[in-house]
Amino acid sequence: MDTISYKTLEDLGYDGYLLKDAPEKVIQFGEGNFMRAFVDNFFDRMNEKAGFNGKVVLVQPIPNGSFRLNDIINDQDGLYTLYLQGSQDGEAVREKRIISSVSRCLNAYEDWQEVLKTADSEDIRFITCNTTEAGIHYDPSCKLEDAPATSWPAKLTQYLYHRYQNGMPGFIILACELIDDNGKELEKCMMKHADDWNLPEEFKKWIQDENVFCSTLVDRIVTGYPRANADELNQENGYIDNAMDIGEIFGIWVIEGPQSIYDELPIKEADLPILVTDNHKPYKERKVRILNGAHTSMVLGAFLAGQDIVRDCMYDPTISAYMNEAIFNEIIPTLSLSKEDCVEFANAVSERFKNPYIDHSLLAIALNSTAKWKARVLPSLLGYVEKYGEIPKALATSLASYIAFYRGTELTEDGLKAINPVTKKEYLIKDDPEVLEFYAKNKDLDNAQLVDAVLGNTDFWGRDLCEIEGLQEYVTDALNLIDEEGTMEAMKKCLPAE
Template identity: 75%
Template sequence: MKTLNYQTLKESNYDGFILEDAPVRVLQFGEGNFLRGFVDYFIDVMNEKANFNSKVTLVQPISQGAFRLKDIINEQQGLYTLYLQGFQDGKEVREKRVISTVKNCLNAYEDWDTVLELAKNKDLRFITCNTTEAGIVYDPSCQLNDTPAHSYPAKLTQFLYARWKQNLPGFIILACELIDNNGKELEKFVLQHAKDWNLEEEFIKWIQNENIFCSTLVDRIVTGYPRQEADHLNAENGYIDQTLDTGEIFGVWVIEGPQSIAKEFPFKEAGLPIILTDNHKPYKERKVRILNGAHTSMVLGAFLAGQTIVRDCMYDPTISAYLNKAIYEEIIPTLSLSKEDCEEFAHAVSERFKNPFIDHELLSISLNSTAKWKARVMPSLLGYVEKFGKLPKALSTSLASYIAFYRGKELTEDGLKAINPVTKKEYTIKDDAAVLEFYANNANRSNEELVSLVLSNEEFWGQDLSQIPDLEEEVLADLNLIDEKGAMEAMKACVE
């Protein structure tokens, strides 16, 4: 078979939307699966449905390894096949789309002069990025004359300086890294580099006045290259695509910025699930507390009850009822967005958990559950107590399940070893060393002693949870029930 390109696509009789020629209006730092399955998908749909008429140039922000993705992307003329799949409106859905929004791919370390030349492009208006959580950092060793600078904020400062010297307008910058206030953090570090490099005051004012640094919230699981299915899909398509991408059908992009962005970024006309707001934090709260909080509340107890993947939990009547109680009765009432908005999101979350194309293992979600419980579940528990003056039953039980899951006996280099009470199989608890050492050192404590030590551990929670009225007694009772009758019975007790 031939490699995917525009000619091959024509020969394969593909009848979907394709945009072969358009000006490059988007520069994207990051060429990985996520951006191609999320941002570039949205741009492709805007090209089709709202005449956005924009191509994207990708920039690999790090040196290439043995697998030269840049070369493969360019050989395929930027084309790749995206499959979005999941459970939607009660049905199994799988959509195929050839994405034609990417023009080419450059590598910052091989093509830096070419990257800087793009600063002269008058059509260029948007910069998107996802350089991982570690990408937006301040590195004082970076210098203006580096080719390129090591960190992404320093590279962006170099690019913006080249743009300013052309006396051209600035950019709408859409940061997609998974850190708090990603856009504002990026702007802060760019300004710091400009000052440290003693660049002109006029340039610094241009950064602040002519560029919009948008903090954004991205929400879609992108599962990437379907290694096990690739040969079958290529045969079905009639071409070889080495950059196949897959993701869930659900997707939401929340962009914090002025409403004027909508005039240039036509997501409304394209019917896309993009929300433009002056404050993205309530939406982040909704995602963290409902989606991530539901995961963390459910997975440890479900694992101790013998389950292994998220999807199967959704078809267990006890676990699903427990999860629904946690979400609809205990988490949603504590959130700032409207009840209707939160319940609509929660319904989508339930369908995402049922995704037949993703085997999301409970044990993989359990990684670092101490920090996850603090960030994702504890705020809902505290908010519920403050609002209603009583404990939320399901969330309290999730804390008991967390303690039961973490009771291991043998600390090894891999983690803390424990035995599943239902399957009788060994599993490995993975968390920060201090957390694992705490549980290993207290493995022989009584339930009463252990619950007291865990709840009062301010290093875990940032406060003494044992001071919350009745919480210690409730968690102890739940932990005893887990030991006596099992985690399933503890969840059942929440919904009876």
């Protein structure tokens, strides 16, 4: 079989949507699986449904390793197959699409002059980026004359300065890194580099006045290249695709920026799940507190009840009812967005957790649960107590399940060993060293003493949770119930009487 290309598809008689020739309107720093299953998919749909008629130039922003995705993408004419799959209305759904929005892929370290040359184009209007959470950071060692500079913000400063020197307008910059205020942080780093490099004041003013730095929230699980069944899919398609990509069918992109973005991107015309707003933070709060909070509040107790993957938990009547109690009656009432918006998102979360194509391991989600519980669950618990003056049963029980999960027997270099009370199998608790050392040190305390020590650990929570009236007593009772009858019974106790 030949590799996927326009010629190969023509020979196969492919009659689906393809955009072969169009001006390059977007430069994207980050060629990985997520961006190709998310951003480039959206541009492809805008091309098909709303006449955007634009191509995306990908840039690999880090040096080549042994795997050269840029070469693969170029060998395939920028084409790749995207599968989006999941659960909708209780049914398994699997969509296949050949993405033709990508024109080529450059490597910043081998093709830097070619990268800079794209800044000369009047057609390029948008910059998108996802250089991982560590990508947006200030590196004072970077120099203007580097070809290119090491850090992503320094590279972008070089790129924008090249554009500025040509007397051209700026860009709409859509940052997709998973950090708070990604667009604003990127701009801050760039301004520091402009100062370091003694660049003209007019350029610094141009950065701020002529460019729109958008902080965005991205939400889609992408599993990437399907190594397990790639050969089978290639046989089915009739071509070899070495850049094949797989993600869940759900996706939402919240962009903090001016409403004029709708005038430049045909988002509404293409009916895409993209929202432009003046404040993305309530939507991030909704995602973290509902989706991530549901994960963290449910998985530790479910694991101790003998479960292994998220999907199976959703079909257990007790665990799913407990999760819904936490989401709909304890988390949503504390959020700033409307109840209608939150309920719609929560229903989508339930469908996502049932995804028949993803075996999402509970132990994988349990990694670093101390920081996760603080960020994802504690704000909802505190909000509920402040609003109603009482302890939210499901969220407090999740704290008891967390403590039960972390009661290990032996601290090793790999983590803290513990025994699952239902399966009797050993599992490994993984967290920051100081967290594991705390639990190892306190493993012989009785439940009341352990709860007092955990809730009073201000290094964990940023405050003394023993000060919350009734919480210590409730968590201790729940932990006792877990020991005596298991986490399932503790979950049942949170549910309304029938």
